[in-house]
Amino acid sequence: MKTLLATSVIGDARLLAGLDRGRLDRQAHLWTHGAQPQLTRAAYAELCEAVGLKGRGGAAFPVARKLAGLPERGIEAVVVNGSESEPVSRKDRLLLTLAPHLVLDGATGLAHALGAPHVLIAVHDAEAAQSVREAILERDDRLAIEVTETPGRFVAGEARAVLSALEGGPAVPPGRKVLPTQQGYHRRPTFLSNVETFAQLAVLARLGARSYSSTGLSSEPGTQLLTVAGAVRRPGVIETPTGVPLETVLQYTGADAGPVLLGGYHGRWLAQTGVTLQGVGIVVALGTETCPLGEVHRVAQWLASQSAGQCGPCVFGLAGLVDDFDRLIRGEAEGWYDAQRHLGLVPGRGACAHPDGAARFLASALEAFDDDVRRHLAGAGGCGRPVLGVLEVTHG
Amino acid sequence: MARLEIDWTRCDGHGLCATLLGGDVALDEWGFPVLKGREITAGEVPDARRAVLACPALALRLDKSVKR
Known part of the structure; x- marks a missing residue:
């Protein structure tokens, strides 16, 4: 397995801040980001609403709506979906491997706010799992935090398949369509989202809505992580403001001319140029040499x-x-x-x-x-x- | 108001639903049901319920919650 790719940043480095020196342990993390503020559930809901934060796992579901879908009490778990089963994507395992404390801050901060006793982290990559386990030992969150390695099959990354795997069942989606916010981990209300979403929450809690919105689109401000792959000279994970023009990313990474795939193998091939990138985690340049x-x-x-x-x-x-x-x-x-x-x-x-x-x-x-x-x-x-x-x- | 639903993890393409509810269910080239997606009116519910009970894989369901 190829380990981590290069990282680069266009504009502000938020999630990738400090990573040019490698993995951030607890001390380096606090040095770079400062301490995680303790926020209430209402404060999280307000922040997410104000900046229009969306889930970064591909479905782009508004986080504020997910929070609103949870009951007042009895929330069982906060689940970090780090299975990243899309074969091109590297952003989530990069965060877990190099900035585990940022992801843990986001997850534990929300768990405390929601009164959830469990934080469950589903990871497919062994190196990422190891990094998170080491990070947990450096912290004292007064929560039951568990790291589980899940299978790598594409559909095993689906939210309900992840929940099933965490419960010890098969990592396949169940036939009944239920919402994790209503019936999640052990059929109890659960907040589940993608790794990058939790890192964004940690950044948002520190910055506040106004500073968080100082970059990116006005409708969906902040930054985003993109995995750039294919016929490019500098493949890897790149942090950009939301709404960055595709052309900028292609030039920055040294992509060959030719067709571009957005969103990975569940995404779509571009028919037109001049698009901006938002809600897309993967950019693949095909080049012109191949069929x-x-x-x-x-x-x-x-x-x-x-x-x-x-x-x-x-x-x-x-x-x-x-x-x-x-x-x-x-x-x-x-x-x-x-x-x-x-x-x-x-x-x-x-x-x-x-x-x-x-x-x-x-x-x-x-x-x-x-x-x-x-x-x-x-x-x-x-x-x-x-x-x-x-x-x-x-x-x- | 109700709507037919299929649990795709259970459906094995026996095809009874298409025989019993020809107006609401067709079969694709592999024998799996294609729902027409129309609302089942109160008068049609008994027939729909019979089809649900007839499904050998317990895959056909009648969803009565008002969603979507």
């Missing part, structure tokens, strides 16, 4: 392999789409038609959003790579480019 459809086909195979195998439309639909893309690449027009049909049959028909995300990724590929589709369907060796494997897929 885009061949790359997408490899990811489609991986996405199909990552299905938990629980839901028929996901199992058969994604397998069908892999075959459709294969035929399309070999120049069979039937493959394109079948893909269009299958893309309509997959979304919304599973226990989790894996089929939806996979379909979104594949549908946007067919749109963005329309010219390549035509070249492949015209026969005679497709687009003439090899498949270089720019899009990384884990575990074969």
